[in-house]
Amino acid sequence: xxxxxxxxxxxxxxxxxxxxxxxxASQVIKNDLAWYQQTPGKAPKLLIYTAxxxxxxxxxxxxxxxxxxxxxxTISSLQPEDFGTYYCLQDYSYPFTFGPGTTVDIK
Amino acid sequence: EVLLLESGGGxxxxxxxxxxxxxxxxxxxxxxxxNWVRQAPGKGLQWVSVISNTAKTARxxxxxxxxxxxxxxxxxxxxxxxxxxxxxxxxxxYYCAKDLEGKALAATLDYWGQGTLVTVS
Numbered sequence: 215x216x217x218x219x220x221x222x223x224x225x226x227x228x229x230x231x232x233x234x235x236x237x238x239a240s241q242v243i244k245n246d247l248a249w250y251q252q253t254p255g256k257a258p259k260l261l262i263y264t265a266x267x268x269x270x271x272x273x274x275x276x277x278x279x280x281x282x283x284x285x286x287x288t289i290s291s292l293q294p295e296d297f298g299t300y301y302c303l304q305d306y307s308y309p310f311t312f313g314p315g316t317t318v319d320i321k
Numbered sequence: 322e323v324l325l326l327e328s329g330g331g332x333x334x335x336x337x338x339x340x341x342x343x344x345x346x347x348x349x350x351x352x353x354x355x356n357w358v359r360q361a362p363g364k365g366l367q368w369v370s371v372i373s374n375t376a377k378t379a380r381x382x383x384x385x386x387x388x389x390x391x392x393x394x395x396x397x398x399x400x401x402x403x404x405x406x407x408x409x410x411x412x413x414x415y416y417c418a419k420d421l422e423g424k425a426l427a428a429t430l431d432y433w434g435q436g437t438l439v440t441v442s
Contacts (some may be wrong), residue, residue, distance in 0.1 A: 215383060217439075248429050250366075257364065257416055257433035258358075263408040269421075271432065301366050308380040310368040 215305055216240050218313035228254075228321045232291040234280045239300035246306035249278055249287045253298040262287060273307075285316045294320055323347035323432045325417050337407050337441070342418030343400040343434055351375075351395040354420040356400050359413035360436075363435070370402065375427050380426060385411075394404030407441045414438050434435050 217240040227233050238245065245265035250258040260269045262278035265285055275290040289296055297320050302313040331337040343355070357369040370391040372379040379391050390403040400417050415437050418430035 240423070252366070257418075257435060258430070259433075260409045260429070261420070262430045263431075291350060299365075303428060303430070305370065308371075308426075309382045310371065310380075310428045312366045312368060315365045321337075 216243060216307060216311050216313050218302055218304055220300075220302060220313040220316050222316060224317040224319070226319050226321050227292050229292055229294060231292045232319065233292050234294075235300055235318075236249040237249035237280075237287070237313050239283045239285075239304055239306075243304045245281045246304055247280070247285050248277075248303050248305070249276075250301045250303065251296075251298050252301065258301065261319065262294050268312045292318075292320070296320070323419070324351045325419065325434035327415065327417055327430055327434040327437040330415065330439045332424070332440045333407055334441065335441055338405045338414045339407065339439060341369070341402040341404070341415055341417075341437060341439070343384075343402075345398050345400070345417075345419070348419065350385045350434075354424045354425065354427055355391075355393060355398075356420065356430060357391060358392040358418055359439075360416070360431070361410070361413040362412075364404075367413070368428060371420075371426050371428055372400070374423065378426055407439075409441050412439060412441050413430060417424075 249262040252258040338441040419432040421431040
């Protein structure tokens with residue numbers, strides 16, 4: 215199975231900061247990667263798909279980049295509602311696998 | 322409005338069985354692959370299974386292969402997860418989720434249910 219790693223595991227940032235989260239795959243997954251945000255007690259929300267496509271209704275401060283094994287989620291200007299845990303998910307090959315998550319809290 | 326509503330969770334003894342259901346509305350169910358994802362208490366997300374829109378193919382996580390079976394009834398807009406030989410480490414909230422693009426077997430999950438808790442103890 216493809217292993218997904220994320221860094222950092224957690225971060226604390228101020229409103230307005232630029233935040234970058236990295237996801238790395240243990241083998242090439244082309245661009246078959248999506249990013250999700252989950253807040254406590256809620257279902258995850260799709261932010262970015264196919265590595266760099268912004269899901270409808272998601273604010274443009276979110277962006278994704280990368281291909282093959284290395285991917286990045288960037289929040290250009292962190293907002294209070296952006297707290298939560300962010301996960302990447304590869305659906306390039308079975309079994310599909312999530313990264314372990316990156317927890318973002320607001321200073 | 323797209324809605325997914327899971328049911329069937331509960332408390333079950335180790336070795337027991339449970340069947341989850343996910344009733345959907347607001348989209349043409351038969352056109353989309355569907356997935357199950359779970360989350361153990363205080364832990365991260367784990368992908369469990371995907372089934373094609375026609376129900377002809379399905380895939381599973383290694384940890385549930387041979388114990389869980391995903392199915393769907395396109396006439397009832399309902400997705401199922403049959404879980405057998407349950408273990409304590411199957412304890413989790415189970416989410417059903419819809420694939421975004423309607424490809425055969427994929428997991429770009431644009432809509433999720435609220436989840437149903439399965440406790441194996």
